[in-house]
Every structure is written in structure tokens, then in C-alpha cells.
Amino acid sequence: xxxxxxxxxxxxxxxxxxxxxxxxxSLAEHYRARLVAQHIxxxxxxxxxxxxxxxxxxxxxxxxxHQSGREQLQEFVKHHAHDGIQPELVTQLGTAPDSILxxxxxxxxxxxxxxxxxxxxxxxxxxGSVTDRVMRKAxxxxxxxxxxQRESLASSSERDHVHRLSRILFCADLSGNSExxxxxxxxxxxxxxxxxxxxxxxxxxxxxxxxxxAIAEAAKQLDKLIPPERRKELRVKTAVRMGKPYxxxxxxxxxxxxxxxxxxxxGRGALDLAVFxxxxxxxxxxxxxxxxxxx
Numbered sequence: 001x002x003x004x005x006x007x008x009x010x011x012x013x014x015x016x017x018x019x020x021x022x023x024x025x026s027l028a029e030h031y032r033a034r035l036v037a038q039h040i041x042x043x044x045x046x047x048x049x050x051x052x053x054x055x056x057x058x059x060x061x062x063x064x065x066h067q068s069g070r071e072q073l074q075e076f077v078k079h080h081a082h083d084g085i086q087p088e089l090v091t092q093l094g095t096a097p098d099s100i101l102x103x104x105x106x107x108x109x110x111x112x113x114x115x116x117x118x119x120x121x122x123x124x125x126x127x128g129s130v131t132d133r134v135m136r137k138a139x140x141x142x143x144x145x146x147x148x149q150r151e152s153l154a155s156s157s158e159r160d161h162v163h164r165l166s167r168i169l170f171c172a173d174l175s176g177n178s179e180x181x182x183x184x185x186x187x188x189x190x191x192x193x194x195x196x197x198x199x200x201x202x203x204x205x206x207x208x209x210x211x212x213x214a215i216a217e218a219a220k221q222l223d224k225l226i227p228p229e230r231r232k233e234l235r236v237k238t239a240v241r242m243g244k245p246y247x248x249x250x251x252x253x254x255x256x257x258x259x260x261x262x263x264x265x266x267g268r269g270a271l272d273l274a275v276f277x278x279x280x281x282x283x284x285x286x287x288x289x290x291x292x293x294x295x
Contacts, residue, residue: 002110002183002184002187003031003110004027004031004033004110004111005031005033005034005110006033006034006036006107006108006109006110006111007024007027007028007031007033007034007035007036007109007110007111007112007113008036008038008100008103008104008107008109008111008112008113009021009024009035009036009037009038009087009112009113009114010038010039010040010096010100010112010114011037011038011039011073011076012039012040012096012115013039013072013073013076014115016115016116016145016146017076017115018080018115019115019145019146020113020114020115020143020145021037021076021077021080021113021115022080023113023143023145023290024037024113025080025082025085025087027111027113027143028085028087029082029084029085030164030191030192031191033110033111034088035085035087035088036087036088036089036090036103036107036109037073037076037077037087037088037089037090038090038091038092038099038100038103039069039070039072039073039076039089039090039091039092040069040091040092040093040094040095040096040099040100041065041066041068041069041091041092041093041094042093042094042095042096043062043065043093044095062093065093066091066093069091070089070091073089073091074089077089090103096130097130097133097134100112100114100130100134100138101133101134101137101138104138104139104140105139108139109138109139109140110140111140111141111142111143112134112138112140112141112142112143113142113143113145114131114134114142114143114144114145115144115145115146116131116144116145116146116284116285131144131284132281135265135280135293135295136265136295137295138295140294141180141181141184141292141293141294142292142293142294143260143290143291143292143293144284144290144291144292144293145290146284146285146287146290164192164194165188165189165192165194165259165260166192166194166195166259167194167195167197167256167257167258167259168185168188168189168192168194168195168196168197168258168259168260168261168262169196169197169199169249169252169253169256169258169260169261169262170182170185170196170197170198170199170261170262170263171199171200171201171245171249171261171262171263171283172198172199172200172221172222172225173200173264174200174218174221174222178263178264178294179264180264180294180295181262181263181264181292181293181294182225182262184262184292184294185262185292186226186230186234188260188262188292189234189235189236190233190234194235194259195235195236195237196234196235196236196237197236197237197238197239197252197256197258198222198225198226198236198237198238198239199222199238199239199240199241199248199249199252200218200219200221200222200239200240200241201240201241201242201243201244201245201248201249202214202215202218202240202241202242202243203243203244203245211242215240215242218240219238219240222238222240223238239252245279246278246279246282246283246286249261249263249279249283249287250282250283250286250287250288253287253288253289254288258288258289259289259290260289260290260291260292261283261287261289261290261291261292262291262292262293262294263279263280263283263291263292263293264293264294264295265280265293265294265295280293
């Protein structure tokens with residue numbers, strides 16, 4: 001079983017950070033892991049001061065915004081406190097993706113939990129610049145959390161913290177590029193005694209006469225993903241659907257009340273950025289539960 005000893009939760013102080021932080025708190029509690037709350041102050045947000053100030057004034061300015069960012073992070077964590085977890089606070093000056101990746105690589109982070117800005121048009125730019133780079137370059141899985149349409153995970157009555165995963169969905173492209181995401185899906189299934197659904201979506205409908213054959217072959221490939229000896233320990237079922245991958249993933253997640261979707265960040269090859277990446281982002285943006293992505 002994979003261990004989670006260090007969880008990194010980047011916080012931009014938005015409402016989406018709140019949802020991500022709740023997930024991070026719950027996971028840290030469950031795995032007895034260290035939790036680091038990271039806030040990045042991006043100086044590009046203050047362009048008029050960067051070039052006009054003298055070196056001395058600029059240094060004072062950097063210290064001031066750094067201190068302000070740390071105070072805001074402290075207030076955020078205090079407001080969303082959890083009795084069982086005392087997170088470590090890290091405030092940095094820099095760019096968000098570079099700071100997140102640098103910390104994750106330098107500290108041997110096991111999981112990054114970050115909020116995304118959901119269904120708004122601005123989110124495409126956010127995903128492209130921050131989440132995209134983190135998901136594709138992080139040395140560990142990234143759990144992307146949008147504000148869900150429903151409470152996708154059971155929560156406590158007092159502090160609304162997530163406590164368990166009951167149903168996990170793994171999206172398999174059968175290319176071998178999502179094996180690490182599968183490892184984490186299996187580990188979480190074991191850890192939470194959850195039910196695991198393996199899904200493959202046939203993007204192009206075969207000729208009617210070959211439809212059953214194609215579905216049967218895909219189901220056979222799904223069955224091979226988990227060794228027989230592991231199947232005895234897990235509750236596993238398979239599903240093969242036809243259509244646009246992101247639509248079928250989202251639909252099944254809603255039908256089965258899935259608590260977490262796991263998928264790879266890379267797809268089948270050269271068209272990955274346009275095809276599978278697009279699928280991943282749409283599932284994150286439009287889906288009803290958190291999405292765990294491993295490059």
C-alpha cells in the first residue's frame with residue numbers, strides 16, 4: 001500500500017481553497033500525515049511598484065507583502081481550524097506553479113491538494129497556467145478540487161471535514177500511461193475499504209456488427225489491470241461506455257455517486273494536449289467530485 005506522509009495544499013485564499021483545504025485536512029487526519037499550507041504572493045500583481053522603486057524600497061515592499069501574505073494565511077488556517085491537525089505554514093514570493101513544484105520536489109511531497117476555479121471562463125487560464133503545469137510536472141499525484149454540486153464525501157456534522165471515500169472511479173485509456181494513477185486508486189480503495197470502478201470509454205463507435213466485440217475486448221483489458229490475487233482483496237467492477245470520454249466519465253460519476261475520480265494526465269501520444277488533456281480538464285471543471293491526476 002502506498003504511504004502518504006506529506007500533503008501540500010496551495011492556498012490562494014479563495015472559496016475554492018476552502019474546499020481543497022477541507023479535503024487536505026481530512027486526508028492528513030486519515031493518513032496521519034504532515035500537512036503544509038502554502039500561500040504564494042505573486043509580485044506580478046503589483047507591476048507599478050516593481051520597476052519604479054529603488055532597491056531599498058523594493059526590498060521593504062517585498063518584506064511587507066510577504067508578511068501580509070503570511071498573516072492572511074494564518075487567518076485562513078485559524079478560520080478553518082481542525083482540532084486534530086496543526087498544519088505547517090509556508091509563505092513564499094514567486095510564481096504559483098514554480099513555487100508549488102519546487103516545494104513538492106524539494107520536500108518529497110506525497111500528494112498535492114489544490115482548488116480550481118470551477119466552471120468560470122477565467123478557469124481555462126488558471127488551469128492553463130497553474131494547475132496544468134503542476135499536474136503535468138509534479139513528482140506526485142495532484143488532487144484537484146472544485147466546489148462540488150453535492151457533498152461528494154461524507155462529512156462531519158461539526159466542521160464539515162471529509163472523512164471517507166466510499167466509491168472511487170478509475171478512468172483507463174488502456175495505453176499504459178495511467179498506471180501510476182491506478183496504483184493510487186487501488187491504494188485508496190484498500191485504505192478506505194471502498195468500491196473501485198474501472199471505466200474505459202470507446203471514443204469512436206465501431207461498426208454495429210463489431211460493437212459487442214469491441215466492448216467485450218475493452219472489458220477484457222480492464223479485467224487485466226488488477227491481478228487476480230488483488231481482486232480477492234478488493235471490491236471491483238468494470239464499465240465500458242461509448243461516446244465523448246469526459247461526458248461519459250462525468251455521467252457515470254453522477255450515476256454511481258462517485259467520491260473521487262482517478263486518471264492519468266497523459267493520454268495516447270502526440271495528440272495528448274488536445275485530446276486527453278482536454279478530457280482531464282473538462283472532468284475537473286464540470287464533474288461533481290475531486291479528481292486525482294498523476295502524470
